[in-house]
Amino acid sequence: MKKYLYFTVFVSGMTTLAAELAASRLIGNVFGTSNLVWASIIGLILIYLTAGYFIGGRWADRWPDAATLYRVLAWGAFTLGVVPYIATPVLRFAAQAFEGLDVAVLLGSFVGVLILFCVPVTLLGMISPYAIRLSVDDPKSAGTTSGAIYGISTLGSFIGTFLPVLVTIPTIGTRLTFLSFSLVLLLVALIGLGKYASRRLMAWHLWMPVILIAIAILSNNQSLKDSTGQVYETESAYNYIQVQQINGYTLLRLNDGEGVHSIYNPNTLNYGGPWAQFLVAPFFNADYSPNQVHRMAIVGLAAGTTARMASAVFGPIPIDGYELDPKIIEVGKKYFGENLPNLNVIIGDGRWNLEQSPYQYDLIAVDAYRPPYIPPHMTTQEFYQIVYNHLTANGAVAINVGSVPGDRRLINGLATTMATVFPSIHIMDIPGTLNTMIFATKQPTTADNFTANLYALSRRTDINPILLSTMQTTFANMKPGYDTTQVFTDDHAPIEWIVDDMVIRFTLSGGLSGLQQ
Numbered sequence: 001m002k003k004y005l006y007f008t009v010f011v012s013g014m015t016t017l018a019a020e021l022a023a024s025r026l027i028g029n030v031f032g033t034s035n036l037v038w039a040s041i042i043g044l045i046l047i048y049l050t051a052g053y054f055i056g057g058r059w060a061d062r063w064p065d066a067a068t069l070y071r072v073l074a075w076g077a078f079t080l081g082v083v084p085y086i087a088t089p090v091l092r093f094a095a096q097a098f099e100g101l102d103v104a105v106l107l108g109s110f111v112g113v114l115i116l117f118c119v120p121v122t123l124l125g126m127i128s129p130y131a132i133r134l135s136v137d138d139p140k141s142a143g144t145t146s147g148a149i150y151g152i153s154t155l156g157s158f159i160g161t162f163l164p165v166l167v168t169i170p171t172i173g174t175r176l177t178f179l180s181f182s183l184v185l186l187l188v189a190l191i192g193l194g195k196y197a198s199r200r201l202m203a204w205h206l207w208m209p210v211i212l213i214a215i216a217i218l219s220n221n222q223s224l225k226d227s228t229g230q231v232y233e234t235e236s237a238y239n240y241i242q243v244q245q246i247n248g249y250t251l252l253r254l255n256d257g258e259g260v261h262s263i264y265n266p267n268t269l270n271y272g273g274p275w276a277q278f279l280v281a282p283f284f285n286a287d288y289s290p291n292q293v294h295r296m297a298i299v300g301l302a303a304g305t306t307a308r309m310a311s312a313v314f315g316p317i318p319i320d321g322y323e324l325d326p327k328i329i330e331v332g333k334k335y336f337g338e339n340l341p342n343l344n345v346i347i348g349d350g351r352w353n354l355e356q357s358p359y360q361y362d363l364i365a366v367d368a369y370r371p372p373y374i375p376p377h378m379t380t381q382e383f384y385q386i387v388y389n390h391l392t393a394n395g396a397v398a399i400n401v402g403s404v405p406g407d408r409r410l411i412n413g414l415a416t417t418m419a420t421v422f423p424s425i426h427i428m429d430i431p432g433t434l435n436t437m438i439f440a441t442k443q444p445t446t447a448d449n450f451t452a453n454l455y456a457l458s459r460r461t462d463i464n465p466i467l468l469s470t471m472q473t474t475f476a477n478m479k480p481g482y483d484t485t486q487v488f489t490d491d492h493a494p495i496e497w498i499v500d501d502m503v504i505r506f507t508l509s510g511g512l513s514g515l516q517q
Contacts, residue, residue, distance in 0.1 A: 010156040012185065016124045017157040022178055024041050026175075041114070048118055052125015053126070056072075056127065057129040068130075072126050073185065076119075076126075080121075083116050084174060127153075132149050166237060179216050186212070231245050239325055241253075249271075250263065252328070278306050279309060283449075288394070288453050296362065297319070297354065299364065302367070304340065313467045317342060324350065350366075350378065365398050376493040376496065384422070398438070399438050407502050409498050410502065411482060418440045422442065425439070430473075454472065
């Protein structure tokens with residue numbers, strides 16, 4: 001029996017961590033993947049496990065038999081399997097609240113979904129102390145036995161950490177990931193009941209897998225969000241990906257859906273927003289013309305909106321597009337016309353791949369700041385030095401930053417950091433949004449250079465209207481400067497703390513929709 005108990009705690013540990021990772025994706029699809037969301041999930045899971053350890057220890061001393069252990073395991077597996085299907089209507093409700101900016105409903109939904117994990121995780125937490133109680137034959141070996149069980153459980157947890165993220169969620173999705181791990185654990189419980197309790201007791205629990213499979217079949221074609229105009233949704237190892245078609249425009253949304261990451265209409269290219277604003281960065285150089293842009297990089301390619309606009313403005317120049325999520329590229333090719341012959345897609349982390357690039361660029365667009373949360377390693381002095389090193393002599397970089405009304409801490413921090421590497425910084429706020437563009441040039445430049453270029457280009461007939469209209473928007477919305485604050489480094493970049501605080505303050509004030517693009 002001891003060997004099977006060891007196998008039981010291995011599968012239980014694997015399922016517990018798989019459930020935690022799958023829970024983060026289930027909740028993150030609607031509420032995002034911020035540190036606040038992760039802390040809530042991890043914190044409550046730990047509380048549930050703690051309760052399970054205490055309860056399991058007491059039950060094991062009162063009813064030290066395998067039948068009780070495997071009945072607890074069966075119920076833990078079953079309740080875990082139904083969680084995503086019970087949570088789906090709550091998550092849909094929450095997604096609608098996001099669109100309607102109903103903060104109270106959002107918070108209530110978030111708490112409600114987390115509470116759903118209370119029963120299954122607590123039951124799974126009972127397994128290890130129960131297994132220790134049943135495995136200890138001699139008090140002298142209690143330490144060895146408990147160490148072996150917790151070690152085996154932790155090894156299972158290690159497998160459960162990677163299996164859902166790398167295999168099951170990208171291939172079969174979040175709900176079927178829950179179902180798969182639940183059915184495996186339920187099978188372990190049923191075999192345990194048959195071997196160490198009675199076949200009659202095992203047979204009585206056979207309704208559990210039947211119900212789980214039936215629920216999965218009935219829910220097979222249900223989408224998670226079913227938002228307005230939704231035509232496609234999928235999950236990758238990195239994101240929940242959603243495609244909507246609204247008023248003739250195709251929109252790419254990720255995770256919580258509060259940002260439009262790409263936009264497409266086959267009949268137009270002028271979408272405004274940050275996609276066009278990236279293109280004006282080099283024109284802070286004196287006497288600059290579009291034909292001086294020979295190569296461009298986009299860090300955070302998404303579905304290629306900026307690349308398409310750049311190709312229209314600068315011609316079919318080579319564009320290196322860095323994108324972490326290969327599934328987004330697939331979606332871009334299918335729904336967003338991301339099939340440009342001059343676009344070279346590079347899959348992987350933008351910072352690492354840019355550093356390895358053999359090229360120098362006249363323009364680098366950094367659009368990797370997934371709203372409202374930003375990868376800290378792409379905000380530091382060291383990162384901007386990499387960008388600087390990959391610019392040509394008259395090269396420029398533009399970054400798209402989300403902000404909230406009255407709080408420019410993030411903008412000021414990024415601008416301060418960039419100014420330790422670049423000689424000139426220029427800032428503009430995109431009208432109608434809460435987005436700010438920060439431009440930096442490798443050579444010392446002035447806003448007067450930009451004004452002179454706008455005047456000169458507006459007198460020419462060969463300039464793409466998108467560029468002219470975007471430069472006019474930039475000119476009209478330039479900011480006089482920024483407040484010098486903290487320099488972000490690889491050693492210390494409190495980006496998440498700043499952004500979390502901004503979001504909390506903004507949410508409590510009743511706003512949610514501003515962190516767009």
